[in-house]
Amino acid sequence: MASAEEYEHAPVPPTARKSLLPVAAVWFGFPMNLGNAVFGGVIVYNLGLVEGLLAILAGNLVLFGYVGALSHYAGRTGENFALQAADTFGRRGRIAAAGLLATVVIGWFSFQIGLTGTTLQDTLGWAPMWGALLGCAIYTLLTVAGIRALALVGAVATPLFVVLGAVAIGYGAGHTSASDALTYQGTGGALGFGGAVAIVIAGFADSGTMTADFTRWSRSGRSAVVATAFAFPFANFVAYALGGVVVAIGGSADPAADGGGFLPLLTGHGPLLTALAVLFVFVNLGSVASHCLYNGAVGWAALTPAKMRPLALGLGVLGLLFALSGVWGHFVDWLNLLGVFVPPIGAVLITDQYLRRKGRAADARDYRWSALGAWAAGALVAGLAHYFLPGSVDPLFGIVVAAVVYAVAERRRPPRATAEPAIDATTASTV
Template identity: 70%
Template structure:
């Protein structure tokens, strides 16, 4: 009798895991090794993000206040701080494959994470709405187009782009960076020709207003405090922790420094009429010369602001998806519609001040995440629990210190004060609680 050997059925993924898919975004589970992406792909996700008009505006404001030499130094220092902060968080993401919401659960507790993760996932939708509104006003100011129509078209395009997932963010980054660099050179050439000489540009001393060096560094950090803290949503796709850090390095200091510095140079050549408010925005230097250049300027607006908007919407959709049973793409549609509605209503114009202020309160979250990982490496793991009081209290302490510094000591760098305070309070609190011989750690549940 002949025995018939049947081919074995493929192994079924354990638990609720799904087979690796190019369309899977892994909102609720770590990214598996089989789905990790190349260094170039992850780097493109990050280096295309800072290459935007907003970064140029901030850089221009800094140089207008401090002058070109000191302004560029403040921009460099701010970007080095961002690299240290975002790089440490990225290493954790690349090592574990976890997104931001999953990492906060490890540190703040399974329910305690809802506050920091939910806050940031909401704040970035405000930034998305701001970029959609800015698309309309930028096209209106430079070309006379309808601001509402420009915002509506931009909002729909950016939402559809985000729905394509991490692959689309990588692709638009590869387009945004070279386009930004080429058009910056063109804008500077027109600015030098019309306004000033090269020698006068490098000798630009600024307006000498109230903004100090520390405040300028804080502006650079605040520009990416939110998405920088949520870097795990992007760098969890890296092959490992080292690759995640290298991907971050392409953004900070390199790409963001170039974008900030470009805005500073635009101000130094006299390329903007109101540098105190408009900073280094240079779209006006690209229009009115030829039809072809104007067409590139329109493309630049949608690619440039679309890169920022789609990254922010992706952060928000992944964040809220991790906190709920809803999938990322469904939430992208919902949150995108909400953001576009706010943009079309004109409310987005009031967002900038409070969004930047929230940047003061956000870095202490990342400081607690980084410190917790270092402590676990040295002292061993501890139960995550439902709510981790030491983590939440340390975040509150860091945020309070940063806010007090922001209002009373503007010469200091308030995000750095918040980071140091939160990290110090958390390290002390955890060390004390772990060394108490008679009492269990407050985050450890008693046995049933």
């Protein structure tokens, strides 16, 4: 697996594309993770079960539209995210967008490493540092193995998550009746419906925007969209909802802090189940961590002459240092940051790709200021919404404003000389 070409600097050729199943497995196993169960529990703790599930579903439908549109173009072209960004933001301008996302996903990698250490501490009494070190080594090696390993670990992580999640709910169900769980109203009150939708969107704003790194392996745009649907709304909704049910049945000792983390419900029932719980930690968190590290390594490889695998090793060490510093614990601030700055990038990409299908030629300029300006406008408005309209769906403000500003700027741009598009298209094909 380690010798397979990852196509960091060029589109995936048709001969190397994969069928629906392996690409779907890559996306399918990504959202089904303990972190999303935690967030789902926090949402239900604040909104109640029914309203919380509706908020989770709404966020996932937005993600499907957003990530699905980006995936469709990736499946048609075979380009990774950084290659897509070159035509939209410019050959040099793409460094701002692709470099930002390739860096922030390392923050999520660090989050999973830190979560591994603390989870094993709670489960087995290990020192968090040793769990984090072991997790980092395993997750980095998975990433180095490439896209095939991501598909394999996703195929294993998904059924393991569903089965052990169901077992955990079975053990926790003794705390309440089914009718009480269904009518659970929540006792938090610190989070509104819009804020809950924003959390769901922000949770996959970065890797969702970089979906082309995964779905470029699809054989067509339609196949890429179907693969995306396995993640949004299906897998992501299941992960959030399972955590919400854990809180609704009273299975979380501290839902305000731990949300729907269900691993404690699996311990204390014999060595076999405890061993399975430990295996689950590495498989489940490893699936998420390796996907994030793959995004980061492919992104920085596309921006430099380097290859994905050496960069994965270096970024893995960097992520470990971040995790050991404790920065991974600020996940709420992290989500707010992602929800403000990242979705406008995808909105500009989608709008640009739509305009291109309507006849705009490929563009090989170093900087495309209309795209960079639209991104800045969307991020500014999303940030203002976050601070001055608490409870709003911040990412949607950024998406709409960025798309509108870019479309207006492109419509008002004077037509280019007839010979120029042909030159641009030839140059762009070498980017």
